[in-house]
Amino acid sequence: MIHTACPLDCFDACSVVCDRDNPAKLVASSLVPYTNGVLCSHLYSHIHKEERIKEPMIDGKVVSMSEALDRVAKALSGKPWLLWRGSGNLGLMQQVTNLLAKESGGTLTHGSLCDGAGNAGIVEGRGVNRLLPIEQIKSSEVVVVWGRNITVTNSHLMPYLDGKDIVVIDPVETKIAKEASLHIQIKPRSDFYLAILLSRFIIMEDAENREWLEQHASEWEDFYDFTRSFRIKAILEHIGLSLNDIGDLLIKLESKRVVFLVGAGVQRFEIGDSTLRAIDALAAILGLFGKVGCGVSYLSNSRLGFKNPFEFNCKTEPIATSKFSKFSSVLIQGGNPAESMPCSLEVEKELNGVENLIYFGLYKNRSSELANIIIPANNFLEKDDIRVSYGHEYMQRMNKAYDSSFGISEYEFTQEILKRLNKEPTESEEYYINFWKEQARVVDEKLISPLFEERPYSSGFGVDGDDEFEFIDDFYDDFEDIKALRRFRKKLKYQSEDMWLLTPKSTKNLNSQFAKDSNTVCIPRIIGFVDGDRVVVKSIWGEIELIVKVVTDLREDCVLIYHGTKGVNILTSPVSSSEGDSACYGDVKVKLTKV
Ligand SMILES: Nc1nc2c(c(=O)[nH]1)N[C@H]1C(S)=C(S)[C@@H](COP(=O)(O)OP(=O)(O)OC[C@H]3O[C@@H](n4cnc5c(=O)[nH]c(N)nc54)[C@H](O)[C@@H]3O)O[C@H]1N2
Numbered sequence: 001m002i003h004t005a006c007p008l009d010c011f012d013a014c015s016v017v018c019d020r021d022n023p024a025k026l027v028a029s030s031l032v033p034y035t036n037g038v039l040c041s042h043l044y045s046h047i048h049k050e051e052r053i054k055e056p057m058i059d060g061k062v063v064s065m066s067e068a069l070d071r072v073a074k075a076l077s078g079k080p081w082l083l084w085r086g087s088g089n090l091g092l093m094q095q096v097t098n099l100l101a102k103e104s105g106g107t108l109t110h111g112s113l114c115d116g117a118g119n120a121g122i123v124e125g126r127g128v129n130r131l132l133p134i135e136q137i138k139s140s141e142v143v144v145v146w147g148r149n150i151t152v153t154n155s156h157l158m159p160y161l162d163g164k165d166i167v168v169i170d171p172v173e174t175k176i177a178k179e180a181s182l183h184i185q186i187k188p189r190s191d192f193y194l195a196i197l198l199s200r201f202i203i204m205e206d207a208e209n210r211e212w213l214e215q216h217a218s219e220w221e222d223f224y225d226f227t228r229s230f231r232i233k234a235i236l237e238h239i240g241l242s243l244n245d246i247g248d249l250l251i252k253l254e255s256k257r258v259v260f261l262v263g264a265g266v267q268r269f270e271i272g273d274s275t276l277r278a279i280d281a282l283a284a285i286l287g288l289f290g291k292v293g294c295g296v297s298y299l300s301n302s303r304l305g306f307k308n309p310f311e312f313n314c315k316t317e318p319i320a321t322s323k324f325s326k327f328s329s330v331l332i333q334g335g336n337p338a339e340s341m342p343c344s345l346e347v348e349k350e351l352n353g354v355e356n357l358i359y360f361g362l363y364k365n366r367s368s369e370l371a372n373i374i375i376p377a378n379n380f381l382e383k384d385d386i387r388v389s390y391g392h393e394y395m396q397r398m399n400k401a402y403d404s405s406f407g408i409s410e411y412e413f414t415q416e417i418l419k420r421l422n423k424e425p426t427e428s429e430e431y432y433i434n435f436w437k438e439q440a441r442v443v444d445e446k447l448i449s450p451l452f453e454e455r456p457y458s459s460g461f462g463v464d465g466d467d468e469f470e471f472i473d474d475f476y477d478d479f480e481d482i483k484a485l486r487r488f489r490k491k492l493k494y495q496s497e498d499m500w501l502l503t504p505k506s507t508k509n510l511n512s513q514f515a516k517d518s519n520t521v522c523i524p525r526i527i528g529f530v531d532g533d534r535v536v537v538k539s540i541w542g543e544i545e546l547i548v549k550v551v552t553d554l555r556e557d558c559v560l561i562y563h564g565t566k567g568v569n570i571l572t573s574p575v576s577s578s579e580g581d582s583a584c585y586g587d588v589k590v591k592l593t594k595v
């Protein structure tokens with residue numbers, strides 16, 4: 001049996017085994033207990049359905065791997081170049097290519113397309129973004145699913161929610177919302193205000209956990225003053241909720257053991273860092289940190305406590321707003337910026353301004369179409385690696401199952417290019433894998449993240465647990481200030497009848513991969529279109545044509561296009577979050593017109 005792990009960008013990081021004689025038949029392993037005997041269809045698509053790129057190419061002509069690598073080496077020497085790495089494979093060895101940037105003056109990226117705004121907010125308050133172990137979620141009584149679509153993006157968590165009192169805060173009546181005892185169908189981008197109001201009411205009712213606060217978050221009274229700087233009536237109007245909604249939520253939160261399962265959905269906005277900080281502050285007021293069956297779960301920092309052998313002091317470019325045309329060469333690895341970055345028309349213009357656009361990946365996509373140099377990559381079964389997870393504590397060795405007859409691994413690629421640049425070769429592959437592995441703790445013969453804590457923050461905050469929780473004390477939102485609001489609307493040319501655009505994850509796609517033929521826009525009944533109508537969806541950044549599907553689970557001011565739908569990011573905004581340099585896919589409104 002060969003042990004490996006699913007490499008895909010997903011909370012669950014499932015544990016996998018395959019047979020040496022039939023390596024393509026993948027089976028769930030019990031190494032990670034949460035995998036629970038089930039692998040999902042994405043992994044099947046990754047290995048069996050999606051057509052692989054098999055041939056290296058230069059300017060549309062098939063060449064040998066050696067010729068293609070010669071050309072890459074030439075492109076990466078002398079002139080400014082950028083390494084833009086996506087999250088197609090979460091193996092830690094993906095980063096070995098950073099050595100190329102170090103050795104030949106390349107630029108790396110910083111920031112995030114994903115969870116960066118929320119992560120920045122968490123770090124400001126707690127010092128470090130630790131995992132809330134699934135065991136604590138299992139021990140809770142009330143689960144608040146806050147902008148996270150568990151059944152779609154994190155399905156292996158579902159069995160642990162059995163029998164819990166579920167509350168959902170989401171503009172969409174998701175599958176889990178349909179089963180919840182309370183669903184607050186919140187207006188997009190207003191979670192910050194909701195969290196602030198809830199904190200204020202809890203303190204007004206003397207329901208705060210004063211003992212815990214005095215010990216771990218002593219500035220809580222200043223935070224109370226901060227919450228009082230927001231006018232209750234105006235905020236309720238702004239976020240479209242009533243005092244009854246707030247009352248219903250308060251009853252749930254004042255229970256004994258509460259966890260918040262917060263997703264990336266709440267923070268895909270310019271103010272996303274403040275939103276996570278406000279949600280964390282609410283949890284602090286309730287004293288939820290460090291207790292059995294309580295806490296805030298978000299996409300955790302999977303590399304917390306690890307020394308990274310591939311971290312170098314190179315120049316960086318923001319990943320969400322990279323100005324590609326500044327560089328003569330761009331190496332795209334494990335990602336699809338042409339479709340996954342916001343504001344695709346601008347991105348495409350930028351990518352077209354690059355002399356040597358190198359695509360190093362598994363499948364064809366818009367980025368590979370634009371590239372003039374193509375390098376076929378090995379998939380996870382064809383190389384050695386090791387991975388950690390943002391959803392659980394286990395580290396997993398990913399053992400190679402078979403040799404590829406056409407591709408190249410990131411490690412071999414790096415070796416080959418360094419050789420061509422007359423640079424020192426890297427350490428051996430096993431050296432790096434062991435470098436990661438040896439930092440893990442071994443518990444019951446399993447590898448666990450070095451700083452894993454069963455009850456995170458039980459002794460306090462910061463890396464060593466001797467800091468206090470720091471409350472948010474400052475907030476600015478263009479949407480708050482009426483004059484600024486007018487300016488903002490003018491800047492973005494928002495109009496009252498415009499609808500919020502939601503672009504959540506779908507069961508059929510893993511980000512831009514797999515189901516690429518979707519052409520649907522989901523709309524609430526009130527707009528007056530019918531199923532099958534062809535419409536132009538237009539934002540100030542661009543427009544696309546789609547087919548209408550009328551649904552009943554959306555707020556009346558929202559339309560929904562699944563992430564992965566062709567062209568969806570033509571509509572999204574190039575603004576990045578005020579902290580964390582994260583993409584803000586949620587900060588956009590659209591108008592629909594019938595074709
Ligand atoms: N099947 C599948 N699974 C995946 C992925 C995939 O593409 N497909 N992608 C993986 C990746 S990269 C990530 S980052 C994770 C993300 O995992 P999630 O955070 O669960 O995913 P999202 O779909 O981005 O957003 C979750 C929910 O937020 C809601 N939402 C949108 N705007 C708001 C808002 O303003 N407030 C509130 N309260 N809710 C809002 C959406 O309606 C959606 O239901 O999933 C991972 N898992």
Ligand SMILES: Nc1nc2c(c(=O)[nH]1)N[C@H]1C(S)=C(S)[C@@H](COP(=O)(O)OP(=O)(O)OC[C@H]3O[C@@H](n4cnc5c(=O)[nH]c(N)nc54)[C@H](O)[C@@H]3O)O[C@H]1N2
Nearest residue numbers: 086087088089114334335336340361362363377503511512
């Ligand atoms: N509108 C909208 N846009 C979004 C989001 C959203 O919610 N809405 N979500 C954002 C989020 S959370 C994320 S994480 C990003 C993800 O965006 P990207 O990081 O661009 O990821 P993918 O779109 O999944 O593309 C992954 C590519 O990696 C390649 N690949 C897979 N495995 C390997 C490998 O082992 N080696 C190499 N070299 N290549 C490999 C495949 O060819 C695949 O095409 O998208 C973001 N874009």
Ligand code: SF4
Nearest residue numbers: 006010013014040043
């Ligand atoms: S649930 Fe996630 S980790 Fe598990 S097999 Fe599917 S994509 Fe991979």
Ligand SMILES: [Mo]
Nearest residue numbers: 009113114115
């Ligand atoms: Mo993501």
